[in-house]
Amino acid sequence: AQSVTQLGSHVSVSEGALVLLRCNYSSSVPPYLFWYVQYPNQGLQLLLKYTSAATLVKGINGFEAEFKKSETSFHLTKPSAHMSDAAEYFCAVSDRGRRALTFGSGTRLQVQP
Amino acid sequence: KAGVTQTPRYLIKTRGQQVTLSCSPISGHRSVSWYQQTPGQGLQFLFEYFSETQRNKGNFPGRFSGRQFSNSRSEMNVSTLELGDSALYLCASSSVDRGRDEQFFGPGTRLTVL
Numbered sequence: 157a158q159s160v161t162q163l164g165s166h167v168s169v170s171e172g173a174l175v176l177l178r179c180n181y182s183s184s185v186p187p188y189l190f191w192y193v194q195y196p197n198q199g200l201q202l203l204l205k206y207t208s209a210a211t212l213v214k215g216i217n218g219f220e221a222e223f224k225k226s227e228t229s230f231h232l233t234k235p236s237a238h239m240s241d242a243a244e245y246f247c248a249v250s251d252r253g254r255r256a257l258t259f260g261s262g263t264r265l266q267v268q269p
Numbered sequence: 270k271a272g273v274t275q276t277p278r279y280l281i282k283t284r285g286q287q288v289t290l291s292c293s294p295i296s297g298h299r300s301v302s303w304y305q306q307t308p309g310q311g312l313q314f315l316f317e318y319f320s321e322t323q324r325n326k327g328n329f330p331g332r333f334s335g336r337q338f339s340n341s342r343s344e345m346n347v348s349t350l351e352l353g354d355s356a357l358y359l360c361a362s363s364s365v366d367r368g369r370d371e372q373f374f375g376p377g378t379r380l381t382v383l
Contacts, residue, residue: 190371199273199359199374246312255300255363255372256325259312 158183158249162260170268175234177263179221179247182228189230190248190257191221200246206230207252217241242267271296273362273375281381287348290378294341294362300324301343302372303335306357315358318343319365347380355382 163178181187188207192200204215211223221232230247244264248257274293282288294301302325303315314327318337335345341362347354357379361372 192374197376199376200361202371202373205371248312254325255302255317255370256314256327257302257304257312257372258314261311 158187158251158258160247160249160258160260162245162247162263164263165261166264166266168266168268169237171239172236175219175232175237175241175265177232177245177247177265179230179232179260180228181230181247181249183249183251185251186225187249188252189221189223190250191215191219191230191232192246192248192259194244194246194262196243203232203245237265237267239267239269241265273360273373275358275360275375275378277378278376279379279381281383282350283383284350284352286350287346288350288380289344289346290358290360290380292343292345292360292362292375294343294360295373298362298364298373299341300363300365300370301337301341302361302363303343303345304359304361305329306359306377307353307355312359315345350382352382354380356380 159182161180190205191203204213206223214220247260276291300319302317317325321337332348337343357377359377361374363372
């Protein structure tokens with residue numbers, strides 16, 4: 157069975173600082189990996205996805221993530237945090253060809269002025 | 270293109286009642302999935318429908334059911350509501366074209382069971 161672990165339920169950074177949100181997955185076969193963002197009282201918005209092309213994936217709003225098979229990781233980064241980045245972030249995994257997503261528990265990002 | 274729409278946005282029900290939630294996918298999307306989001310269990314997959322057929326199902330009791338219509342709109346039903354069914358129910362639609370099958374989520378329906 158697939159699983160996703162997000163280390164750190166809350167992360168706080170200063171505006172302009174590096175954002176690093178951690179995600180590790182467990183899957184018996186190479187999966188598809190996703191990062192979603194959720195703003196209060198809204199649904200989920202896709203930031204980026206990995207589907208076995210380039211291991212470094214660039215997404216929207218300046219975010220990127222690197223797939224590291226040896227570490228079973230897919231950490232999300234952004235060089236410089238903005239106040240508007242404050243939200244909850246979810247890492248998710250799915251088997252290839254299936255649209256059922258398994259989500260991590262989420263990381264709430266706080267950006268301090 | 271209009272996004273995924275879900276109705277109603279908010280619902281209050283009492284234990285034992287049943288509820289039906291509706292989801293209209295993005296135009297051209299034929300796959301619709303449903304997820305439950307709660308503070309305790311997080312985001313959990315309920316089921317996926319494609320071409321009016323349930324393709325995948327999560328680990329939820331039979332009280333949770335769904336269906337999809339020929340226009341790809343989907344409904345989910347929860348019967349005999351329990352307090353623990355209080356949650357945000359999210360619908361997601363996707364194309365089934367290879368390489369373009371990421372899921373786009375609606376704003377959700379917040380169900381409160383009293």
